[in-house]
Amino acid sequence: MTDCVFCKIAAGEIPSAKVYEDSAVLAFRDLDPQAPTHVLIIPKEHIASAAELTPENSGVVAHIFEVAARLAKELGLEKGFRVVNNCGPDGMQSVQHLHFHLLGGKQMGWPPFPPQP
Numbered sequence: 684m685t686d687c688v689f690c691k692i693a694a695g696e697i698p699s700a701k702v703y704e705d706s707a708v709l710a711f712r713d714l715d716p717q718a719p720t721h722v723l724i725i726p727k728e729h730i731a732s733a734a735e736l737t738p739e740n741s742g743v744v745a746h747i748f749e750v751a752a753r754l755a756k757e758l759g760l761e762k763g764f765r766v767v768n769n770c771g772p773d774g775m776q777s778v779q780h781l782h783f784h785l786l787g788g789k790q791m792g793w794p795p796f797p798p799q800p
């Protein structure tokens with residue numbers, strides 16, 4: 684997609700701090716890190732969000748989780764990590780290209796949203 688920032692990163696048209704790449708996926712450091720380690724893993728194919736996954740295109744998600752496990756080892760996240768996907772307006776998705784946040788290097792909070800009054 685011509686106006687998609689993550690398609691441009693995947694195509695090398697916008698620079699990124701790349702940590703992994705193969706024919707199907709790219710992983711790079713998030714511009715606005717929310718943890719000591721914060722990597723985004725994206726399919727190179729444009730899929731707008733998790734809501735657009737189908738039996739035809741969902742295989743890449745399993746591959747992304749394999750890459751997350753590999754990167755967690757390589758990046759020293761032996762104590763654990765979190766993989767997050769934000770989907771749609773209520774999910775606070777800000778970039779409309781499927782991506783998974785790999786977060787680690789500190790203990791996360793739970794639940795990930797403020798308690799209701």
Ligand code: DGP
Nearest residue numbers: 688699712713714715769775776777778
């Ligand atoms: P989300 O809210 O789940 O859509 O997260 C999008 C993330 O993408 C957000 O943490 C910031 C990051 N981001 C947005 N634009 C860029 C960019 O041009 N480069 C990099 N490295 N990260 C970006």
